[in-house]
Amino acid sequence: MTRPFRSIYTTVLLGVIFLVFVLSAIITSFFLWEGRNIQEEELVKRGDFFASRTALLGELGVFSGNRELLLSLCGNVMSDADIVEVSFYDNNGRLITGKRSKGDIREQLSEEEMAMPANRKKSLPGNDAKHYLFMAPVQTKMHASELDLFNELPGSNQLSTIGWTRVEMSGKTIAMKNREMVRRSLLIAVVLTLAVVALTYLFLRGQIRRPLKQLVAAVEEMGQGKLDQKIEIPVSNEIGILAEEFNRMADALREREVQLLRLAKAVEGANEGILIADPQHRVVYVNPAFERMTLRERNEVLGSSLIEYIDCDKQGDHCEQFKAALEEGKPHILEITITRKDNSAFLAEISISPIFNEKGEKIYTRLVERDITEKDRLEKSLMHSQKMEAVGTLAGGIAHDFNNVLNGIIGYATLAMDSLKGDGSKAQKHLTTIDSLGRRAAGLTQQLLGFARRGKYRSEPLSLNLLADEVTALLSETLDRRINIVRHLAPELPLVKADGNQLHQVLLNLSLNARDAMPEGGTLTFKTDVILVDRKAADKYKYEVNPGWYVQLSISDTGHGMNKETVERIFEPFFTTKEPGKGTGLGLAMVYGIIKNHGGFISVYSVPGTGTTFKIYLPRAEETLKTHTVSKEEKRMANETILVVDDESFIRDMLEEMLTPFGYTVLAAESGEACLEMLTANQPPVDIVLMDLIMPGMGGKKAFAKIKEIYPGIRILISSGYGDEEDVRDILSSGASGFVQKPYFRDQLVEGIRRALDA
């Protein structure tokens, strides 16, 4: 029920009118009453005076019974207009004489009149107005004793009443004056009331009504949310103070609203889901991020139980922790799995903290949840990468030294076989076995280096279609006939920049794994294509992938497939599902390393019982295909001088012995510093330097730079069993003539030197 509205202004104005009216009435009545009293008193005084004076003057007349004297006296007194009657009576109340303006004079005084105290008035009814009666005794002094005749003694000459004077006065004049006074008073009261009301109206309008209207309007505006209210009231009363306070309040509200808006935006726009629950754990607020995360509408969640939302029963130990966190009133951070509306789940980090009021009482619980599925995945990925990196580093370190050793074994085995010149002796057979085992060991180190993403030192445009053709041609001759090889190669496939040998290894490795997965035969499919990987697609992959155009080559089998756990670990080094002795566990690790080393990525899809597909993605290259043919002149006898720089003496010796038969003059230096000295000596002139990259002292990289600085025209061939990929790339781009991978195989080495000299 709404209360009827009555404005302060109207109330005050009406109140003032009423007050002024009442006050005017009271004051007017009071003064009328007072005026009437004063007039009556004045009349009474006059009546008293006339009565007493007449009685005094009538002493002689009454005493001696002289009517003429008394009548003369009456005539004088009657000159006053208010006097109606003046008459004299003897001490028995009998009329002596008198005068009356209207009517007859009574012959005998009543007992009451005679009993009236001297000069006491009495009201009489009159025809026109009230009449006033005044009685005064006529007295004379009487001697009390003889002594009074002689002396003026105190108490002598007692007064004796010898008669009465009766004076009657009319209140007509008073009544007339009163009427006139009433008329004037009313007029004054009305004028005064109007004046006061007018002044009050003006005052109220200026000092109260207008400022209040401004204030009310501002408050209403503010009630509608317009907080930029400012009141300018130039009055210095309470309303002025109220206005100032209002302005201050409005400022504070604005400031608070800004803060609240800021907070609201921060909360509403937060990436974290924010939920607020009351002490009974009923949800009272959720932000949009929460809705997005859980796929639940706000209205669905509000009022529901927080514990139900968490689906506590499925959280195991986390449920108890969660409940304890809710009850304890202390901040807690938990990681639990939340089920979305569509029954999908995500891993969430939940921060639970209480919200207290000013008294320190817990009034709400705040829950902030963050989807850490991706973070968890990235963490795991990082850990995996770090593990792979560590293994790679370890493998690379071993490979370096192992390659040097293999270099010696294979090199000296080759020299020894040359010495025996195929005599078919037992030693010849043993040396052949040593050479074969050395080469196998070299293959292993190559795989290790491949996995460690080292060793990709050749980068040339090549076609994956041609590569696939080469590999399928090889496989069709070597694989079980029950395995059907199918090719779906995209026409006009863009090239990729890659090391052909390494990619060859990759394809062979994957093909052989496919073969192993299809012991009973099946279909091995090679497929190439060009795809665009956008940001969204790039983010889906487990590994770091840059968006862009990629050339895809997929190898699918219809084998027994792999379970999820196996797929998760498939690229880990030394992980294998094969029987002991059948696999090293380095194959797919090498594949993974080579593809990553080429800026690409690899994915695997496998369904147990159906088959597995490996997809290789390599960045599209802009270059076109070059063809290289080796001329027969390469095989002619050489006459150049080679300076071999290696810290291992057995390698220096082996190379000297290995290359000399081809016509080369072989010089040797054990370090970068020694190499520079020999070049400076220039005896004999050096045509090409074959320099190991990793050496104590100056090291290959510095030595290369120094040599190139002093002898810019000299050819330098770099070799290494293991090296920093960046260093190799830098040196090659700085003018190195080529790279020879350790361990050296004589034919490859001679071909490399020859190619460098002829370039």
Added chain:
Amino acid sequence: MHLLTGNRGFIFATILLLSVFLHPLRSLAAPVAVIVDSSLKPYAEALAGFKEEFRGEVDVFETTKYNASSLARMLDKREYAAIAAIGAEPLKNVAGLKGIPIVTGMVVNPLAFPDIDRSGISGVTLTIPPLASLRTLKQIAPSVRRVGVVYNPAQSSQLLREAMKDAASLEIELIMRSVETPNQAVDAFKSLESHVDAFLLVPDMVAINAVSLDYLLLSSFRHRLPVVGFSSKYVKMGALLSLSFDERDIGRQMAEIARRIVQGEPAKSVLFVHPRKFSIDVNSRTAESLGITIPAKVLKEVNVYTP
């Protein structure tokens, strides 16, 4: 008791005896009772004069303390040689007592009291002898021939008889009007206004009242008629002159009469006497208003009152 033992007691008794016999007042044997209201100054003056002159034992009874019966009982307790009644009220209280001579004073007409034993009463009248007043009037206003007097026969006829004799000796004619009630006095004075040269007032309770006196004094100024009063009071009210008696001397006169009675003179042989000592007061303003010049000789003998 101790005082009367031994030599010292004897000496004391002897001195006491001698002092009694050698006291000069012991010549008057019996005491006199004085009845008075001494709260009134004129009576107190008279009492003082009595005591000064009498010198015998006096018992004073105040009428303010005793009424007639209680006074009679008190007087019976002792044998008094005479009773002195100062004023009319004391006289009224003792008028009925028989066998005790009464000496009265300060009473206008003592013999007019009822029950009075004319043989046992004497004293001093309160009458001023008209002769003295008229003589002084003659000295001041020698042209005065006729003097008007208003009186009540019951109160003043005796006095006026004396007055007529005195006036004749001074070649003055007294023209008199008698009144029976006080309210006749004004008319009486009024009737005399055109027939007299002056008015003489006599101590008469009927003729002299406030109204008649006011009228007379007013008339005196209107008609230039001098008024001769019998007390300084009238001079103060506007009368030209008046003779006033001396109350203390009246007391003395009463004491002298009482002493004669105490000493054995029969009361009935003792006569009333008039006051013997007077003072004359003249109102100089009235004299001036009336156009009268007071002779220097007279001025030396009178008290001049100037309002």
